[in-house]
Amino acid sequence: AQSVTQLDSHVSVSEGTPVLLRCNYSSSYSPSLFWYVQHPNKGLQLLLKYTSAATLVKGINGFEAEFKKSETSFHLTKPSAHMSDAAEYFCVVSVRTGGFKTIFGAGTRLFVKA
């Protein structure tokens, strides 16, 4: 079975400080992992993806995530937050073995203070 847990429903940071959004997953198969961002009243946009290549994945807007199999984690980071990063972020696990399955985490809302 597959599952995704986003460990924080809300994260608040000051502009210019680092961002850490935490995601743990479980999967019976080798997963692909994604982070999507949703700005208010907008659809979801792909930030980055891990598909069994390099474990450190770089995405758009300065975000990156590291796949750690031993910790079953895929945390999203950014060295310096910008006001425009305020949004909701979703961690997603997908597997193709044994059928098709995509599971979304519940989301983490990021607040950025000036």
Next chain:
Amino acid sequence: DADVTQTPRNRITKTGKRIMLECSQTKGHDRMYWYRQDPGLGLRLIYYSFDVKDINKGEISDGYSVSRQAQAKFSLSLESAIPNQTALYFCATSVGTSIEQYFGPGTRLTVT
């Protein structure tokens, strides 16, 4: 992303009414999906279709039906809407064996 469009963007309807949400895509993708988003629950898969003749139930298909009229069009119907179907609905597409999905802007549905 203008490549995946959803109509209407907002809809208010009454309990018991039939309603259809439409999704069109110009990306040439073969696979299409319908999700609903509820606060604190992320997105949950309602139905998905890997090609025009292939329709599959997702995690929460009860109370919904779909139609894949063409490769580019995938409609979601609520035969008899109920208030707990109030949610934000997203259509998404993907191509071939790629798991990466591309999302439409969403339809906000309110059932009173």
